[in-house]
Amino acid sequence: MQSKSRIPNYSQLKKKLPSVKKPPSINSESINKNTNQSMHVGEKQTSTQYNHTNQISNFTNKTNSINIHKKEKQTLKENKQIIEFIKSNTLTELRMQLAKVNLPFKQHATTMVFSDGDSESPLMFIGEAPGQEEDKQGKPFVGESGKLLETMLNAAGIYRKNYYITNIVPWRPPSNRTPTLEEINIMRPYIMNHIDIIKPKIVVLIGSTSHRAVMNQIKAITTIRGQFTEKDNMLFMPVFHPSYLLRSPSKKKEMWHDILTLKHKLLEMNLNIIDS
Numbered sequence: 478m479q480s481k482s483r484i485p486n487y488s489q490l491k492k493k494l495p496s497v498k499k500p501p502s503i504n505s506e507s508i509n510k511n512t513n514q515s516m517h518v519g520e521k522q523t524s525t526q527y528n529h530t531n532q533i534s535n536f537t538n539k540t541n542s543i544n545i546h547k548k549e550k551q552t553l554k555e556n557k558q559i560i561e562f563i564k565s566n567t568l569t570e571l572r573m574q575l576a577k578v579n580l581p582f583k584q585h586a587t588t589m590v591f592s593d594g595d596s597e598s599p600l601m602f603i604g605e606a607p608g609q610e611e612d613k614q615g616k617p618f619v620g621e622s623g624k625l626l627e628t629m630l631n632a633a634g635i636y637r638k639n640y641y642i643t644n645i646v647p648w649r650p651p652s653n654r655t656p657t658l659e660e661i662n663i664m665r666p667y668i669m670n671h672i673d674i675i676k677p678k679i680v681v682l683i684g685s686t687s688h689r690a691v692m693n694q695i696k697a698i699t700t701i702r703g704q705f706t707e708k709d710n711m712l713f714m715p716v717f718h719p720s721y722l723l724r725s726p727s728k729k730k731e732m733w734h735d736i737l738t739l740k741h742k743l744l745e746m747n748l749n750i751i752d753s
């Protein structure tokens with residue numbers, strides 16, 4: 478493996494990157510469908526109707542939410558215990574234990590997306606949770622945002638065969654939503670165990686959810702991205718999540734900067750995983 482490569486500048490790289498899709502426009506019909514099933518398109522509630530229905534629904538919602546809250550707290554405690562119970566020394570053992578656990582938020586997934594890449598690598602990437610394509614293929618970061626991340630890393634000579642990649646949550650959340658704070662808390666012992674087994678020198682935390690789970694801190698990704706923090710003899714660097722870059726393409730420039738910072742660090746530490 479060579480340690481030096483020609484680094485494209487950002488405008489050269491930009492030509493290679495996937496273009497951004499516009500989100501579908503929202504029309505009033507779909508809004509009404511989602512907010513009030515019994516109303517027809519264009520129909521308005523009078524203020525009296527509105528107040529009355531709201532008072533009733535506020536009361537029922539309050540009572541329901543107290544009950545749900547109590548029940549949820551109990552299940553969350555139980556779920557955390559399930560994950561805390563897992564303590565593996567090898568990847569095979571960790572994967573097997575994880576496959577056996579019975580957690581409510583794994584029920585929407587078709588596959589368990591465990592990891593990909595080189596488990597001996599000194600470089601580890603951690604994302605949040607699989608999306609639709611990852612759920613289909615059983616591999617992390619193979620969908621649209623994963624392809625964007627990979628294109629950018631490849632342009633810097635950082636290839637998947639030379640790093641290890643996984644997620645905080647190995648199951649696709651329902652409707653592709655972001656894992657909740659509770660789910661992240663439940664999964665924290667698992668991801669720390671995963672890091673312990675891999676023993677990387679550098680961990681790249683993809684997106685704020687991943688940063689929150691691993692560092693156990695809430696910080697705005699815009700203020701911490703691209704900066705290394707040392708902890709337990711490892712360097713941790715948060716970066717933007719590529720799905721954010723798909724929505725805000727102007728941020729790709731900052732991401733490219735952070736990837737180059739990572740590359741320089743790998744070279745500085747003599748971690749020879751860069752291909753030209």
Ligand code: URA
Binds near residue numbers: 617623644
């Ligand atoms: N987003 C993630 O955080 N992880 C994946 O595996 C895919 C998309």
